[in-house]
Each structure stands twice: as C-alpha cells, then as structure tokens.
Amino acid sequence: MSINNKLMEFLDKSHSNFHAVNEMAMILDEQGFTHLENxxxxxxxxxxxxxxxxxxxxxxxxxxxxxxxxxxxxxxxxHTDAPTFKVKPNAVKIVNNYIIVNSEAYGGLIDYTWLDRPLKLAGRVIIKEDGKLVTKLYDSKKAVGIIPSLAIHMNREVNKETKFNRHTQMRPVVGQGEEFNFKAHLANSLNVSEDAVYDYELVFKPLEKATYVGFNDEFVASNHIDNLQSAYVSFEAFINSKNNGSVNVYASFDNEEIGSMTKQGAQATILRDILIRISDYFKLSNEEHLISLAKSFIVSADNAHANHPNYLEANDENHVVSLNAGVVVKYSANQKYTTDALSSALMQELSKLSGAKIQAFVNRADAPGGSTLGAISGTQISIMSVDIGLPQFAMHSSMELAGSEDSQHMLDLLQAFYNCELIVSSDSLQVKA
Ligand SMILES: [Zn+2]
Known part of the structure; x- marks a missing residue:
C-alpha cells in the first residue's frame, strides 16, 4: 500500500491524540518491540x-x-496533538430545549472552519475498575455534534470579517431535550456503571474521513494533518530502517500546540531521561554518555506552510514552498527553527543520496511565523538539530490540505537518515550510505 493510503488510514483511526498513540503502539507490538513502563x-x-x-x-x-x-x-x-475543542467538566448546558456541550479551545484553531461540520467526540475517559482508576479510549463512532452558523439573513455582515465568541457562539449542539446526562452516556458507551466514570479528556473532531482531492488526486485533505502527517511518515521511516553505527529513536510528543510545557511535551525531560536510562543500563560513565550525545543528531519534523495561490504575499517570494515539491527545511535567523548551515547540509546530502526532494522555508522578515518543538526540545538536550516538515495549506483549520506526493519524499529522506552511518562532530558531518 502507498505511504499516502497508509497515512489516510492512520488519520481516520486517530480520533484523538490518545488514539494516534494507541495505533502506533499496536504497530510496534506487531513489529516485535517490547513495551517498557517508566x-x-x-x-x-x-x-x-x-x-x-x-x-x-x-x-x-x-x-x-x-x-x-x-x-x-x-x-x-x-507531535501528536492538534487544535480542537475540548469538553469542559460540567459539559452540558440546556438552551431553549437544545443540548449544548460546554467546551474550550485547545491550541490556535481557525474558528470559522469548525462551523457546520458534523463532529464526532473522542479521547479518554477515566473509570474505576477493580478498585483502580484506569484510562479507557472513547470514540462516539458517529457525528454527535455540530456548531451551526447563523443564517446570512440574520447577519448580513457575515462575509465581511467575522469574529466568533468562543464561549457563546462556538458551542457544539448535540441534541434536544430538557436534560442530558453526559456521564451516563459515557458509562453506557463503555459498558460501566455511571458512578464508575470519574473524569475525561474529550475533544471534537470532524467526522469526514481523509480524502484525495484534485482531478489527478494531487492533494490529501483531512483534519489533523499537522502534525500526524510528519508523525506517521517518520514513524514508518523508523520501523522500516536499520541501525547503522547509532541507535535509531522515534519520538512523538504531546502538547506542541499549547507550548510543550507539560510532562508529556517537548519541554519535559522525557527524551533526555530515556537516553540516560539506556546509557545507565549499559553502564556508560557520565562522560561516555555525553560523548554519545555529541555524536547524535535530531530531526524535528513538523508541518510547514506552502505558498498559497490566493495569498502569495503571505510567504517570502524568494523562498517559494510548493505542495508536492518535497520536504521543507525550515530556517529562522532567531532560531525558532534549529536548522543551521551544517544541519541543513545533512538534509541536502540525504536528499542527494535518496532522491527525495527538499525545499527551503523562511518566514517573511516582517512576519513572526510560528515555532515548533525542535528549539524547545533543544533546551533539554543539546544535540545537533534541523527543523523540517511537509508543506501544507490551512494549518490549524478543521480540514487541512497537503500534497499527495510529499509523504513519499519524507519517507525516503528519513529512511536515508536512519539507515546511513552518520559521523557527527561539532564542525563536520559525514554520511556513509
Ligand atoms: Zn505542528
């Protein structure tokens, strides 16, 4: 199956970031990986x-x-997370006999893209089972909510710039009635009693599946392309590669969209701790561990902005990034992206070796742009690093758009990275295929 078709299946199964991680864990189990507990x-x-x-x-x-x-x-x-609406603890509000779900925005979403889309609900629920509080995945399996627009007849200004109040105007409507017992619904879906349900982390997600778009299937449209496209393609590269003089590591953090400052985010010490535990187990001295880090390299893979044909002025005209033109290497003078001349040279070398296309992205000098996890992770662990991603439109829309050829370029580039013998020092890099 093509990497795109596999990606689209993965996107459809990833109802929430908890589901995405669960999918990857199941694949790792099948591939003979041993599940460790911290x-x-x-x-x-x-x-x-x-x-x-x-x-x-x-x-x-x-x-x-x-x-x-x-x-x-x-x-x-x-990273595994994406902007969405997250259900609040007191979830239900009845307005004129409509059942409304009280929710708040997670991350920097584009509000209007969430209107008029059938929404499913998914995430995790904490229940009490055999005296223990345990995590259960939940997925509504069908559309349960929608945030309806106000008719144009009642807001003639709607096609001018419209702002939405997230507290009062972006609330999903989930039914009709004088009351709705949300916990009882969750309990019923999970086949447990209502008092067994303690808490939940549930988010809305468009029901629409990932689909090809274009007369020649040039594009892939889906929710959560940022960043499950990079997360899944790099995962495929990892499981289909072999170590060659170094240890291959795959990492996908949560909470990039809200600043990474959580125990499961890139600003936590997790990755550093994992590498320390490996060194400790094999009885490396502290100095030997630091030497192994100085021989290491980290690729931060998070999606990037292609030049939009309707908004050409939004990007630097001298760095045109296109869909289906390959992996984007991201630069920032202020090091919001960790790319430097030496680390980008490695991407060029791997591009030559693998045939994967690459292109360069830099924000306009008068636009701040976004940031990503490379620089944040770099504050915890000092390793030579580059920031890359796949080009896309509509980042943080409920329906994002990517090129259908780019996943293969990233797969080829990252397989070349994982498979090569890479000799790293502070002022030189050598790749042996
Ligand atoms: Zn991202």
Missing amino acids: NQAWDLSAKAKYYVKVNNSSIFAFDLSDYQAGMGYKIVAS
Whole structure:
C-alpha cells in the first residue's frame, strides 16, 4: 500500500491524540518491540527494540539492534496533538430545549472552519475498575455534534470579517431535550456503571474521513494533518530502517500546540531521561554518555506552510514552498527553527543520496511565523538539530490540505537518515550510505 493510503488510514483511526498513540503502539507490538513502563526497571538487551508511552499521549521508541556502548542517537521528533475543542467538566448546558456541550479551545484553531461540520467526540475517559482508576479510549463512532452558523439573513455582515465568541457562539449542539446526562452516556458507551466514570479528556473532531482531492488526486485533505502527517511518515521511516553505527529513536510528543510545557511535551525531560536510562543500563560513565550525545543528531519534523495561490504575499517570494515539491527545511535567523548551515547540509546530502526532494522555508522578515518543538526540545538536550516538515495549506483549520506526493519524499529522506552511518562532530558531518 502507498505511504499516502497508509497515512489516510492512520488519520481516520486517530480520533484523538490518545488514539494516534494507541495505533502506533499496536504497530510496534506487531513489529516485535517490547513495551517498557517508566515506573519499572528496564531490562534491556543489546539486540532488541523498545517503546515507552507517557500519559498515553506521547510515544518514544528505540532500536538497540547491534548496540555497542557509546553509540550516538539518530532521533526524529514530531507531535501528536492538534487544535480542537475540548469538553469542559460540567459539559452540558440546556438552551431553549437544545443540548449544548460546554467546551474550550485547545491550541490556535481557525474558528470559522469548525462551523457546520458534523463532529464526532473522542479521547479518554477515566473509570474505576477493580478498585483502580484506569484510562479507557472513547470514540462516539458517529457525528454527535455540530456548531451551526447563523443564517446570512440574520447577519448580513457575515462575509465581511467575522469574529466568533468562543464561549457563546462556538458551542457544539448535540441534541434536544430538557436534560442530558453526559456521564451516563459515557458509562453506557463503555459498558460501566455511571458512578464508575470519574473524569475525561474529550475533544471534537470532524467526522469526514481523509480524502484525495484534485482531478489527478494531487492533494490529501483531512483534519489533523499537522502534525500526524510528519508523525506517521517518520514513524514508518523508523520501523522500516536499520541501525547503522547509532541507535535509531522515534519520538512523538504531546502538547506542541499549547507550548510543550507539560510532562508529556517537548519541554519535559522525557527524551533526555530515556537516553540516560539506556546509557545507565549499559553502564556508560557520565562522560561516555555525553560523548554519545555529541555524536547524535535530531530531526524535528513538523508541518510547514506552502505558498498559497490566493495569498502569495503571505510567504517570502524568494523562498517559494510548493505542495508536492518535497520536504521543507525550515530556517529562522532567531532560531525558532534549529536548522543551521551544517544541519541543513545533512538534509541536502540525504536528499542527494535518496532522491527525495527538499525545499527551503523562511518566514517573511516582517512576519513572526510560528515555532515548533525542535528549539524547545533543544533546551533539554543539546544535540545537533534541523527543523523540517511537509508543506501544507490551512494549518490549524478543521480540514487541512497537503500534497499527495510529499509523504513519499519524507519517507525516503528519513529512511536515508536512519539507515546511513552518520559521523557527527561539532564542525563536520559525514554520511556513509
Ligand atoms: Zn505542528
């Protein structure tokens, strides 16, 4: 199956970031990876492959095949979360016999794109089972809500710039009636009693599946393309590669969209701790561990902005980024992206080796642009790094658009990264295919 078709299946199964991590964990189980727990001793073997989850919303995998003490790490990092509406604890509000769900925005979403779309609800519910509070995945499996627009007849100004009040105007309507017991509904769906349901983290997501768009299927449209496209394609590159003189690591953090400052986000010490635990297990001294980090390289993979044909002025005219023109290497003078001349040179070398196309992105000098997880992760662990991503339109819309050829370019580039022998020093890099 093509990487695009696999990506679209993955997008459809990833009803929430908890579901995305669960999907990846199931694939790792099938691929012979051992599931480690952070609260237990790790009994590692120099021939085996492992993964660990944090909060069930971020996931880290590493391959120790052919491990020899002191090897560097080759890491690709991405994020699992996306902007959405998250249900508040007191979820239900009745307005004129309509059942409204009280929710708040998570991350920087484009409000109007969430109007008039059938929405499903998904995430995790905490229930009491055999005396323990445990996590259960929940997915409404059908559209349960919608945020209807106000008719143009009642707002003639709507096609001028319209702002929405998220507290009063962006509330999903989920039914009619004088009351609705939300916890009872969750309990019923999970086959438990109502008093077993303690709490939940549930978000709305468009019901529409990922689809090709274009007379020649040039594009892929879906919710959550940022950043599940980079997360999934780099995951495929990881599981289909072999270590070659370093340890291959896959990392996908939660909470990039709200600043990464959580226990499962890129600003946590998780990745650093995982590498320390590997070194500790193989009895590396502190200095040997630091030497292995100095031999390491991290690729931060998060989607990027292509030049929009209707808004050409939004991008730097001298750095035209196009859909279906390959992986984007992101630059920022202020190091919002970690790319430097040496780390970008590695992407060029891997592009030549693999045939994967790459293109450069820089924000306009008069636009601040966004940031991503590379620079944040770099505050916890000092490793040579580059920021890349796949080009897309409509970032943070409820329906984003990517090119259908770009996933293959990233897969080829990152497989070349994971498969090569990479010799890193502070002022030079050498790639041996
Ligand atoms: Zn992103």
